[in-house]
Amino acid sequence: MNFKNMITVVIGHRNPDMDAICSAIAYAELKTATGAKNVLAARCGNTNERIDYALEKFGFEAPVFVSDVHPRVEDVMQREVVSAHFRSPIYETMTRINEMTFHGLPVVDDSRRCLGLISGFKLSQYLFPPLDRISAARVVDASLTDIRAAFHGTLLAGPDDTEVHPHHLVVAAMHTTTFTKRLDELDRGSTVLIVGDRWNIQLLSIEAGVRALVITNNFPPNKAVLAAAEAHGVALISSPYDTATTVLLARAAVSSGKLIQPDFTSLPADMPLREAQSDVAMSAQFAFPVLGPDGRLEGIISKSDFLKPVPRQLVLMDHNELSQAVSGAHEIPIVEIIDHHRIGVAPTHQPILFLNRPVGSTCTIVATCYRQAGVPITKDVAGLLMCGMISDTLNLTSPTTTDVDREMMAELAGISGVNPADLAAEIFSVGSPLLTMAPTQAITADCKEYSEQGYRFSVSQIEELTFAHLPEKRDALVASLEAYRAENNYFFTTLLITDVNSQNSVLLLCGPHSFTRLIDFPDEGACAWKLDGVVSRKKQLLPYLTGLVARVV
Secondary structure, three states: OOOOOOEEEEEOOOOOOHHHHHHHHHHHHHHHHOOOOOEEEEEOOOOOHHHHHHHHHOOOOOOEEOOEOOOEHHHHOEOOOOOEEOOOEHHHHHHHHHOOOOOEEEEEOOOOEEEEEEEHHHHHHHHOOOHHHHHHHHEEEEEHHHHHHHOOOEEEEOOOOOOEEEEEEEEOOOOHHHHHHHHHHOOHHHEEEEEOOOHHHHHHHHHHOOOEEEEOOOOOOOHHHHHHHHHHOOEEEEOOOOHHHHHHHHHOOOEHHHHOEOOOOOEEOOOEHHHHHHHHOOOOOOOEEEEOOOOEEEEEEOHHHHHOOOOEEEEEEOOOOHHHOOEOHHHOOEEEEEEOOOOOOOOOOOOOEEEEOOOOOHHHHHHHHHHHHOOOOOHHHHHHHHHHHHHHHOOOOOOOOOHHHHHHHHHHHHHHOOOHHHHHHHHHOOOOHHHHOOHHHHHHOOEEEEEEOOEEEEEEEEEEOOOOOHHHHHHHHHHHHHHHHHHHOOOEEEEEEEEOOOOEEEEEEEOOHHHHOOOOOOEOOOOEEEEOOOOOHHHHHHHHHHHHHHHOO
């Protein structure tokens, strides 16, 4: 998931139920209607057939799937990257470095793959070598074309050359006699002679067979010099600059690829920011290229970029405990919580809006938020909110149902024009979890993790219209519960299977004998108990289970 601008992610708990999905969509719509920018309704788990039915019925798409919100390198990296091409002369690279806050640049090839880094320090060492290596300053490993381009020279006569060779820069600032002796000492085939309007020196150099002759200050050569250059195959070049400037620019003609640091630390865009920060903490590298899988340059990040705020924040819907939240929620600002469960609670760095009301559904709370904000509820949103309420309160029959739920259901039914009883019949007739889901899916479709007295456990719930299919599925469900317990190192795992018609449930639970022996409901076979009149995970089952945990010796 790629965020460039600050975005508010409205998201329910892991393994979301109807209430979590519907409330997230409706609350995101409300926040947008009240002027909030970049609001995204999201989910961190799969929908099911009933949720899909409700969304389709009222014209909504499933929220965007977001499995992880950990801050990543791509969240804070600089995307507009100034780079140097490996064939670019270093004078161009130096100009670009001067425009940047970095002390260097990444160097790329024609496909924008990063070949290495070039630093201002490395460039200064090349341009101003120490005294014991000062003779190396005369050698430019570049093509004649690059050298000419470096000082914006014009080819007046003779051949050009695009092949890269070591060229020796020589300035003819001496008496003719002395210069004649100097010519004998030169490797004339690689010499680029730089001179002013000294025609005798120019002719001597051409006749001696230097590789190129550069006449500075745009001094025009005479006809004899032009003819000699053509005759001897010497490149005759005019420079618009004086001798000192021409030499300086010519030395900067070497390609950037010649001075790169090929061993460098790069980072992938999807790398967790905390991990990346640890990796680069002790590095002296000036910046860190961010590369795609093919090595292409996607961005760059400096150590100061790690201090940037991550461009997303969370609104938690239908939960307030980090153990139930999307992965990475503990590293992202939580700015609001809308919930109707027990208080866990997810820690925040600053005061936030926290609405926690003892009602039957988070959708009920969202509906009241519309009322308080003075925002009319549309027919489709009203229908969606009804679906969440019907699912979480078993159409107002659950013991968690309050007068607020009943009042709001009546109001929403009037807006949507949908009869709650008819809608409930439609929802619960869709997709029996026991028949349409594999055992592992059934126990994770609506599963919440809790921690009590130092013990971690999970409580799942599914609704059926009848227990008729349970006997043939029970053994597989128990086996999956035990495997899920071992996989997550839970103290115990449970699945509450509720018959919405009879308002009774069967509890499947896998855990140690020291715990299961405390359960005092009637046995329904191995790892199964009959819970007549129990339909609410939140208000009936969870308090019972936490009470048993407190009794474990």
